Amino acid sequence: MKVAIIGAGYVGLTTGACLADLGHQVHVHDVDGQRISRLCQGDLPIYEPGLRELVNRTRARGSLSFAGDLTLALADRDLVFLCVGTPSLAGGSVDLSQVQAAARSIAPELGADTVVVIKSTVEAGTARAIATLIAKVRGGRPIAVASNPEFLREGSAISDFLTADRIVVGVDTKWAAARLATLYAPLVQRGIAYVETSTVDAELTKCAANAFLALKIGFINEVADLCEAAGGDVLSVARAVGLDRRIGSECLRPGPGFGGSCFPKDIRSFAASGRRLGAPQGLIETLIDRNEHRKRQLAQRVLDHLGGDVARKTVAVLGLAFKADTDDMREAAALTLIPLLQAAGVKVKAHDPQAMERARGLLPDVIWCSSPYDAAEGADATVLLTEWAVYRELDLSRLARRMRGKGLLDFRNLVDPVAADRSGLTYVGLGRPGFSSHAAWRGERGGQAARQSLAASPV
Ligand code: NAD
Numbered sequence: 001m002k003v004a005i006i007g008a009g010y011v012g013l014t015t016g017a018c019l020a021d022l023g024h025q026v027h028v029h030d031v032d033g034q035r036i037s038r039l040c041q042g043d044l045p046i047y048e049p050g051l052r053e054l055v056n057r058t059r060a061r062g063s064l065s066f067a068g069d070l071t072l073a074l075a076d077r078d079l080v081f082l083c084v085g086t087p088s089l090a091g092g093s094v095d096l097s098q099v100q101a102a103a104r105s106i107a108p109e110l111g112a113d114t115v116v117v118i119k120s121t122v123e124a125g126t127a128r129a130i131a132t133l134i135a136k137v138r139g140g141r142p143i144a145v146a147s148n149p150e151f152l153r154e155g156s157a158i159s160d161f162l163t164a165d166r167i168v169v170g171v172d173t174k175w176a177a178a179r180l181a182t183l184y185a186p187l188v189q190r191g192i193a194y195v196e197t198s199t200v201d202a203e204l205t206k207c208a209a210n211a212f213l214a215l216k217i218g219f220i221n222e223v224a225d226l227c228e229a230a231g232g233d234v235l236s237v238a239r240a241v242g243l244d245r246r247i248g249s250e251c252l253r254p255g256p257g258f259g260g261s262c263f264p265k266d267i268r269s270f271a272a273s274g275r276r277l278g279a280p281q282g283l284i285e286t287l288i289d290r291n292e293h294r295k296r297q298l299a300q301r302v303l304d305h306l307g308g309d310v311a312r313k314t315v316a317v318l319g320l321a322f323k324a325d326t327d328d329m330r331e332a333a334a335l336t337l338i339p340l341l342q343a344a345g346v347k348v349k350a351h352d353p354q355a356m357e358r359a360r361g362l363l364p365d366v367i368w369c370s371s372p373y374d375a376a377e378g379a380d381a382t383v384l385l386t387e388w389a390v391y392r393e394l395d396l397s398r399l400a401r402r403m404r405g406k407g408l409l410d411f412r413n414l415v416d417p418v419a420a421d422r423s424g425l426t427y428v429g430l431g432r433p434g435f436s437s438h439a440a441w442r443g444e445r446g447g448q449a450a451r452q453s454l455a456a457s458p459v
């Protein structure tokens, strides 16, 4: 089928390249001319594993192209996907201005039977409102507008798209439904579940799915605090809890508070919809506060660890992106934690394998380092903030030798506490015991004290 994608960001580029890979003819357009010029030169404006190769392959085959000219991008298209940004407004509801602007700009160019598909994450009722807007711009001539929310994650976007758990398509007209079913037939033939529903239900499904996943993360962060207080190990608890198929093991890794371009803004919009429609979402309202609290709580934990006159201390922060395998800094924990450390007078050195270019403009007065070991040089404590694989494989002895202090605050539970101790580091994880308890559990050297304290515990 002939497809146009409006918006060449994480979702637009992934959708375009994957649909082209499935055999469709795809034109990708963006209002940002520079972005399109870079793409035409084979230069990807974002980091997403495997995307460059997929884009190159589909372009070489002639199934994917980039068009700065909107008329060219829309010519003779069966489907036009809107993949533009939907940030938060001040009160938490979705800022639809990019979706509305894109809809207005494409409206005059659309063929009578082109289906417009909203892939951006929007509040319930948006597809119907956009259908009205487009019909108005077209002097009353209607257009079918569908909702096809996207569930991919950054860092695994291509496999999430091509091996999705489900495809959700919201349609209010039968013929538009048939067109989307044809588009996705190659994926459905591979066994992916296909849910056809109304546009409102599709929009609500996306918002509810993100809200629920975010709740799981918020929950396990608080369970981690409880594990710390009770002397438990959240990794063991989360694994055992997650084996219940009704719960599932995903989104049960404690961390420094979830970030990214989606969970934080999508839960704000979910809560705002609830308030607007008179169906308050109390759980989510609380989650919003608790997640912000989590980021501040961990900054305080670093300061407490440093102790004394923190103004003379240096902290190495390893990992800035909101998660591994992306250069996306939107609502990353680093954006809360680092300024709070700096406000207390701490000198911050930082490293990230992909996100430093983006982080530079957002985090003033940070000393940028070309390797984790350079960041650790002279540091009183090292904070692991993003779960990059390279940090999992750190040479801990080398890290310890470069540091002035010995604290390793592992806010992603990446490192083995016993290995950290053997390297001369003082390990602080999230919701898990430090070295001595681990050693006790494994019956290893140094576990005696912990064995005694476990024996003295009340149960
Ligand atoms: P992004 O900011 O990376 O990309 C959006 C692109 O749209 C930008 O390149 C921008 O220049 C372009 N754009 C804005 N207005 C335009 C217009 N009028 N015409 C043409 N192009 C225009 O955003 P993203 O991360 O790809 O997210 C897009 C949407 O998808 C959002 O609603 C988001 O919530 C949703 N979503 C994102 C993810 C994700 O992992 N990033 C996953 C699922 C859903």
Ligand code: UGA
Pocket (backbone or CB within 6 Å): 121, 150, 151, 152, 153, 154, 155, 210, 213, 217, 250, 251, 252, 253, 254, 255, 256, 257, 258, 259, 260, 261, 262, 263, 266, 322, 323, 324
């Ligand atoms: C998330 C959802 O997982 C996608 O399904 C959805 O399509 C997307 O939002 C969206 O709507 O845009 P993404 O933000 O790319 O995807 O990344 P996740 O892997 O879900 O992580 C989000 C945040 O939660 C990160 O800060 C991550 O570190 C944190 N997280 C995730 C945890 O702290 N613990 C976990 O167990 C999982």
